[in-house]
Amino acid sequence: MRTVIEPFRTKVVEPIHFTTRSKRRGLLEEAGYNLFAIKAEDVTIDLLTDSGTSAMSSNQWAELMRGDESYAGCSSFYRFEATIRSIFGYRHVIPVHQGRAAERILFGALVHSGHYIPSNTHFDTTRANIESRGGIATDLPVGNDSIDARAGFGGNIDIEGVRRLIERVGAKSVPFGMITLTNNSAGGQPVSLENLESYSRLLEDAGIPLFIDAARYAENAWLIRRRSVEHRDRPVSEIARSIFALADGCLMSAKKDGLSNIGGFIAVKEKHLAERLKEDLILSEGFPTYGGLTGRDLECIATGLEEALEEPYLLYRERSSAYLADHLIQAGIPIIEPAGLHAIYLDARAFLDNIEPEHLPGQALTVELYLEAGIRSCEIGTVMFGRTDERSNQEIPHKHDLVRLALPRRVYSQSHYDYIIEAIENVYRKRKSIRGYKIISQSARLRHFTCRFSPVTDRLPSRNHRFMASARHAQEKQGA
Numbered sequence: 001m002r003t004v005i006e007p008f009r010t011k012v013v014e015p016i017h018f019t020t021r022s023k024r025r026g027l028l029e030e031a032g033y034n035l036f037a038i039k040a041e042d043v044t045i046d047l048l049t050d051s052g053t054s055a056m057s058s059n060q061w062a063e064l065m066r067g068d069e070s071y072a073g074c075s076s077f078y079r080f081e082a083t084i085r086s087i088f089g090y091r092h093v094i095p096v097h098q099g100r101a102a103e104r105i106l107f108g109a110l111v112h113s114g115h116y117i118p119s120n121t122h123f124d125t126t127r128a129n130i131e132s133r134g135g136i137a138t139d140l141p142v143g144n145d146s147i148d149a150r151a152g153f154g155g156n157i158d159i160e161g162v163r164r165l166i167e168r169v170g171a172k173s174v175p176f177g178m179i180t181l182t183n184n185s186a187g188g189q190p191v192s193l194e195n196l197e198s199y200s201r202l203l204e205d206a207g208i209p210l211f212i213d214a215a216r217y218a219e220n221a222w223l224i225r226r227r228s229v230e231h232r233d234r235p236v237s238e239i240a241r242s243i244f245a246l247a248d249g250c251l252m253s254a255k256k257d258g259l260s261n262i263g264g265f266i267a268v269k270e271k272h273l274a275e276r277l278k279e280d281l282i283l284s285e286g287f288p289t290y291g292g293l294t295g296r297d298l299e300c301i302a303t304g305l306e307e308a309l310e311e312p313y314l315l316y317r318e319r320s321s322a323y324l325a326d327h328l329i330q331a332g333i334p335i336i337e338p339a340g341l342h343a344i345y346l347d348a349r350a351f352l353d354n355i356e357p358e359h360l361p362g363q364a365l366t367v368e369l370y371l372e373a374g375i376r377s378c379e380i381g382t383v384m385f386g387r388t389d390e391r392s393n394q395e396i397p398h399k400h401d402l403v404r405l406a407l408p409r410r411v412y413s414q415s416h417y418d419y420i421i422e423a424i425e426n427v428y429r430k431r432k433s434i435r436g437y438k439i440i441s442q443s444a445r446l447r448h449f450t451c452r453f454s455p456v457t458d459r460l461p462s463r464n465h466r467f468m469a470s471a472r473h474a475q476e477k478q479g480a
């Protein structure tokens, strides 16, 4: 059969909410045009994130009754630990309530002021957790400024860039290297096994450990199999073992490829490091056999980790994102190609090329998709990673402005995808009439979660006009 179907059928349904355009207009105004401030019940299709939004399987629901809620030594922990040891190959397993807790605990033990941590691209919480320790989160994606995914492994790290960094700052200033699978902040592109091998070798020669951010490792392993001839016939679980054998440990948000609504873990090879991490764990998350999770969560995660490696599931996952991507490409809509599995990334700067990057085209597109059809998406660009220049009060644009349509696992069906495609096509048709936004209030860290925006009514002066104005200003100064 050519048709790839969802390898599951529906047993429980959750109603979807519909709103009118005028209601959505009012809600957007109230929310300061920030989609994080919209209530979920006012969203029709929620593509804000693929994190913690998976549908659980009947087996996972059944685990809820199996959960052992004993404070210490619960049987659910030992099952969780055994599953992680067998998939990832690391002996020491530390449960945490979600990925960023793993980051805080690991970085708390290893990062000091002035340390550099290279990665293909750090996720926003990873970066913030490094920076809060005084570390310098250094993004070294391959191809640097452009996301060139066409080679198939646009998530790779720039090996020469890492070598230069180590030479420049010295191995002592690099306590460990990281790599994010798949590269969420750069189009959801995978990392190749060869790139991982080179990175691992380079770090090992310099005596620097490697930790993998494994949030979407199963999707990365699948894409290695699909995109490289030499791994075409290998089981995904075996590719995963090859990946993790190259590192000293991993951090995982189980809210992604753990197919769970909450949870995460740190898994490491080295006993002494594990002991140190557990000290912080007890202070902040909980006893090492539950780490802030219930026994039933531990069971659900163990089952979720196994299910996320099942090949019919990964094939369905690939087919659904390809379905969305193919239709958008056919309609001439600019997206990052080839699409990864967990999200489609619209290139908002190309989509809304009439809006200056300083006026946040990514934000404008998220607002418009919500207004058009109640679809919630997420800006990944200047709002998330750029900053406001204190002197001019102008936005300093990030290198790209993307809008991520994250695809919750096992949640939406083909008709939902058709609805999303229709909405995006409608917005694309009226793109020339869409206005930009400016930030009117923001926090010092992770500003995108809470900042408020207002629409801009005037366009920025054209670049040429601005150049003339600054030349005139320089002349006047000289004259004075």
Ligand code: F0G
Pocket (backbone or CB within 6 Å): 048, 049, 050, 051, 098, 099, 100, 101, 123, 125, 126, 180, 184, 213, 215, 253, 254, 255, 263, 264
């Ligand atoms: N690493 C990556 C690559 C992530 O994408 C995330 C979360 C984290 C770490 C942190 O994990 O949320 O469990 O604390 N990403 C979500 C997203 C929030 O929408 O991409 P967490």
